[in-house]
Amino acid sequence: MLPTSLPAPRLIEPNSVPSLRWGIIGPGGIAATFADSVHKHTAQRVVAVASQTPGKAEAFATPRGIPYALTSYQELVSHPEVDVVYVATTHEFHKEHALLAIAAGKHVLVEKPLATNPTDAQEIQDAAFSAGVLAMEAMWTRYIPQSDVMRQLLSDGVLGEIQFVLSDFGQDLRHVPRLMDPLSGGGLLDLGIYNFAFSSFVLGEASEVATVGSLTSTGVDQTTTTLLTYASGAQAVATVTMAAFTPTAASISGTKGRLNIHEPFFTPSGLTLFASEFNPNPVASWRDETGVPAHEGLSYQATALASFVDQGLNDSPLRPLHEAVSDIGLILQARHQIGAFLTGEK
Amino acid sequence: MLPTSLPAPRLIEPNSVPSLRWGIIGPGGIAATFADSVHKHTAQRVVAVASQTPGKAEAFATPRGIPYALTSYQELVSHPEVDVVYVATTHEFHKEHALLAIAAGKHVLVEKPLATNPTDAQEIQDAAFSAGVLAMEAMWTRYIPQSDVMRQLLSDGVLGEIQFVLSDFGQDLRHVPRLMDPLSGGGLLDLGIYNFAFSSFVLGEASEVATVGSLTSTGVDQTTTTLLTYASGAQAVATVTMAAFTPTAASISGTKGRLNIHEPFFTPSGLTLFASEFNPNPVASWRDETGVPAHEGLSYQATALASFVDQGLNDSPLRPLHEAVSDIGLILQARHQIGAFLTGEK
Structure with missing residues (x-):
């Protein structure tokens, strides 16, 4: 019998964890959403921001009351008042900036994807483990309430044996230069990482990947549909496009x-x-009514990171680095199967 | 601006069309649903049924008050009281039985898919056009109310230029012998035909097909995800599995x-x-409240067929045969791309 109600999410009280002092490298759009959400919903505080573009750090820091606006990343990562660094630069710089923070002995939250290929992602993991700091991919979905509801349903076996995971992600983003740029563009790295991370959340590491798709005029992956196969026999399909809102x-x-x-x-x-049958009625539902909507959910990962640091963990139990490395490896295979190569890959 | 309400469907009043006398070849599950739905919701009447399995036609006819229970398909198609034949046998027999009805000068409704390959499907089209009878694939979805709402939205350009069509269809059907059988089994022919027909409904005939997937233990297609590309640049993805309820x-x-x-x-x-943007609120919705639920919607196609016959049409304007032929051709390509061959195909 399926339950007629879903479990409540187990959430970390934001004031129950240390108030870490955050430094941000790369004050673009996602960094703004992160800083604002964190200040609104958590005990975490952004104290420093660095950009190599003159004036950009100040423009970010001033309206938010962030004390240190810097032009040097090295200065930011070695700043004595910074406990943890959030790397929010474009994908091709994640490795360089994550390693900079790790080398300075700082914990680091790296915007997703962790890197543009599994070799670089593994290098981040190895460096963090060696340095004894916590490196975490900013796969913020793992830390939002519904993910904990799902975690309980999955660990309780409510759905039975998992057979299939389906997801799509589509936005028309062909006007965004960084996403069209073969330096680190394409739908899979920017959008698809969520689909791949969702599949690994449910099913673990895939054993096979098979992709069909098409390229943009600039040669990055525009539309892909990927079939992932798992040792259990389960399968997942992820459909990703940067050519339409799906x-x-x-x-x-x-x-x-x-x-x-x-x-x-x-x-x-x-x-x-729902029951596993044709055209079933809903048997139970849950709606997020926490008042933390859409991308303000970025804040949950900051509280989670502070909690892990407080517990002395050097890897996120909810999104371990090996999983981020594995997902980037699958995405690289998917990209290459349709002939989408980043600059320098071919 | 998007409209805040959707148009009402333009439906054919069932009593406004001639009450045709139907003969059924192959009184299995779908034929039972068809007969019962038609008798409940339309002016059409099933008057004869034929099965080569002794007793099966009687068992079907008696509780439904159908006067003629026959063991000969030839007798059924040439019966003077039969105006139109519904071919509801398994897929590999569609062509043979459709041609039998056409040769007898009868209109014919052929259970979907029209045939298992485009050559056979084309042969049905050619025979029907030559004989001057109406042959129609039982793609009943085309005739249900929501399809007419969509038809109006599409012809009015409400959605703008169409960029992407997404659909999935999954049922765990691995226990059904006919679907596991390489004679005419697999997910694409039984379920996926709906997805392909939905894509062609919106976008017409695809110019390219690319599929990844996996096979059942019996070698038919179990799970597929297919990317269809159209001359306009639009794309469609159809995900089909007979291994899980999606x-x-x-x-x-x-x-x-x-x-x-x-x-x-x-x-x-x-x-x-919805508007074409990230995380939009709904702007308008429509719900089918006609009281004809789920597979009882099979009845609409019977009224539609009678209306076309009444108008002297020899092809369905809502699902022309060339479209059924084309969809079967795309499905054949998709099957072969993943190594799923029917008996005799390789």
Whole structure:
């Protein structure tokens, strides 16, 4: 029998963890959303920001009351008042900036994807483990309430044996230069990482990847649909496009139940449970009513990181680095299968 | 601006069309649903049924008050009281039985897919056109109310230029012998035909097909995800599996709006319209409240066929045969791309 209600998420009280002092490298759009969300919803505080573009750090820091606006990344990572560095530069710089923070002995939150290829991602993991600091991919979806509801459903076996995971993510982003640029562009690295991380959340590491897709005029992956196969026999399909706004929904199908994750699946949304049959009625549902909407959910990962640091962990138990490395490896295979190579890869 | 309400479907009043006398070849499950739905919701009447299995036609006919229970298909198609034949045998027999009806000068409704390959499907089209009878694929989704709502939205350009069509269809059907059998089994022919027909409904005939997937133990296609590309640059992705119950939803993404077709997309369900942006609120929706639920929607195609016959048409304007031929051709390519061959194909 399927349950008629879903479990409540187990959330970390933001004031129960140390108030870490954060430094940001790369004050672009995602950094702004992060800083504002963190200040609004958590005990974490951004104290420093660095940009190599003159004036950019000040423009970011001043309205937010952030005391240190710097032009040197080295200065930021070695600043004595910085406990943890958030790397929010474009994808091709994640490794360089993460290693800079790690070398300075700082914990680091690296914007997703951890790197543009598994070799670089592994180098970040190795450096962090050697240095004894916590490096964490900013896969913020793992830390939002619905992910904990799903975690409980999965560990309780409510859905039975998992057979299939389906997700899509589409936005028309062909006007965004960095995403069209073969330096680190393409739909998979920017959007698809959420789909791949969702599949690994449910099913672990895939054993096979098979992709069909098409390229943009600049040669990055525009549209892909990827079939992932797992040792258990389960499968996942991730459809990603940067050429249209799609529902951006996900579902988990098991022998006993199916769970729909509401649109957009990677942000605070909702869950509906169905029996595994044709045209079922919903049997239970849950809606995120925490008042932390959409991308303000970035804040949860900051509280989680502070909690892990407080516990002396050097890897996130909810998104271990080996999983980020593995997902980047699958994405690289997917990209190459359709002939999408980044600058220097071919 | 997107409209805040969706147009009402233009439906054919069932009593406004001639009450045709139907003969059924192959009284299995789908034929039972068809006969019962037609008798409940339309002016059409099943008057004869034929099965080569002794007793099967009687068992079907008696409780339904169908006067003629026959063991000969030839007798059924040439019966003077039969106006139109519904071919509801397994896929590998569609061509043979459709041609039998056409040769007898009868109109014919052929269960989907029209045939298992485009050559056979084309042969049905050619025979029907030559004989001057109406042959129609039983792609019943085309005739349900929501399809007419969509037809109006599409012809009015409400969604803008169509960029992307997404659909999935999954049921765990691995226990059904006919679907596991390489004679005419596999997920694409039984389920995926709905996805392909949905894509062609919106975008016409695809110019390219690319598929990844996996096979069952019996060598038919189990799970596939297919990327279809159109001359306009639009794309469609159809994900099909016979190994799990998936949401079975669909969506149409355009430059102005996105339309979600509710689960299960191919049966009477509902529509929700969104702006083409990230995480939009719904702007309009429509729900099927005709009281003809799920597979009882099979009845609409019978009324439609009678209307076409009444108008002297020899092809369905809503699902022309060339489209059924084309969709079967795409499915054949998709199957062969993943190494799924039917008996005799290799």
